[in-house]
Amino acid sequence: MHDITLDPLLLGNLTGKTAVLTGGAGGIGTAIAKLLLEHGANVVVADLEHTRPIVETMIVDLPELVIANAGVMERTPVLDMDQIDEHGNLEESHEFCKVIDINVKGTMNCLRHAIFSMKGNQPCYPDGSRGAVVLVSSISGYFGGTGVSGYITSKHAVTGMLRGSQLVASQYDIRVNAVAPFVTPTAMAGGFSEAWQAKGLPINTTEGVATVVLTLAVNPAEKGSCYIVSGPILREVEHTQKLLLTEWLGEDLTRVFRDANEFFESQGGVSIAKVSLHQWPGGPPSLTRSTTLEQMFYRQPGSERPSKELIESTARAIASNAITLMTKACLSGLPHEVFPRLFIAGIIQYRQTQQNDPMVAKNIMLGTD
Template sequence: MADIPLTPSLLSSLAGQTAFITGAASGIGLATALLLLQHGAKVALADLPGTRIEATSALQALDKAQLDRAFLVECDITDWKSVSGAFAKAKHWAGKIDVVVANAGVMETEPFWDFASIEEDDEQREAECREPVEAYRVVDVNLKGTMNTIRLAMFHMRSNPPSAYDGSRGSVVMTASTSGYFGGTGVVSYIASKHGIIGLLRSSQPAAAKYGIRLNAVVPFVTPTHITGSYIDAWNRAELPANDVEDVAAAIAQTACDARMKGAACMIAGKRMRELETFYTALVPQWLGPETTELLQQATKFFEKQGGYPLPAKR
């Protein structure tokens, strides 16, 4: 499996394009926004109400030309009206949307399997199982919110003229995680939702091809953000390799611009980028054996002849 070299020259195609980035007030989202602004893109920085001060402060370091190409927009990606309205405002501001980075994400702050609660006495704790409300919120933000974002992205991009650069009508990059492929840490909601992002990447390729849109994912390893704040110092003391937010931003920007990337999942780990989906597909015969692999290939051809998977009738 060969590394993908980071190629800054690819980012020249960003000049004059408009990007919409969720979770853009801090961390990976902000680093991506700043990088795209540096390469001549207009950028709509979408994030929750209440993050405007944080984002505005970060933008003050930009020169006037870059600052004029930045647009802050409030957006709760779990709320359809909110995210739909944010896209509409961004398109009205810029005239079009060429790149969307579905980056916003959260992690739970308490274990899914913790049945204790300081608000409950022992008798009530034995009688009832507390509803995991925070776990639902994580799935809503990471999976439902990403689904909202890429649905609106494709809706708005499908009417774009084909790009002279690569012939596509737009580029969408989702921020997944190594937790979308591996799940040994026991962080249930986050891991489940990030596995969902990989499923979303794979299942959305027919629609992406139909509308002429490149849909890919970036898969960051440990990166110092709010999510890793509780252990990143100990991680660094252990001298384990980590990304920084600029590494991930560079991977996102390159994936957005690289015309070869269609259905790719680019893992960035210890400052090295590798594509995972191609090798996953190539290893399926070794994993399942030739007979089962052939059966799956026959099933794929069957559904292609049907024009896609026939959905069941409503009940």
């Protein structure tokens, strides 16, 4: 277990640094901005999607410290089974999409822009590093007892970013760390932080979390670390996890993991295959004739003439899945001659599994040979 004692003198490394902070309009973000200014840093503050172009421009121009703090929590349960449309089908969770867009995509974009810009810096920290990035995660990035499944999912993704960025960031002498606060009285926490405190449970202050974030950022000894903050309790979790792998996984699997890490480091990471889409010989195929869905059904051996409702439901299924089917076929290297058969097979499979899908299209025409 890694107990952490913060060295207040480290904050002196902030003087003269230019810091870009996302999610700085309130709560922890505002506290971070104030502390940066108190220690002589130049601060660029942006908040969520309204200022995203500004953030990207400033990260390109003025990078030495980037803090990815912007984040939201869903306002309605992502796993709410009552969100159904007029046809009785479960609707997509727009709240979940928003959480992922801001907490995952936004954080990853911030991280990418930071590394891209910082890699051209001159060394600007005592350890010779060219820049520092802190990802503001959450205790939900490691545990999931709160039930806010969208937020938990997004913060687990931030933990993945911390781990997945180390190889590239190290190549450019950039330090990437994270902070995972427990309950902090902000607008996101709502009223439950008061009930939490009334139970005598340790609670953070925004100023306390800000101090942890900035001390971690300028500490040249920290790379790939994540500090869990719970009031006065401060623990490092990433390196602790590595030390406890044997107790967690056993000696045999731990040995496999360590050998695997050494292998991937020697290879410079996993080699991502470059897959090209199937190239049509001589251009796209000319279809000899087209048939309606009704005719396709009727032509299948042993099939009965389908009802109008079944034709319409199948039309919708094919319309929604055609791109996926074509992409999979292309990536698999299948010749174009089999494509019509894939559509027919999809019709038969859909007929067997779905009977009550509402109408979207009546007259889809498909080619067949």
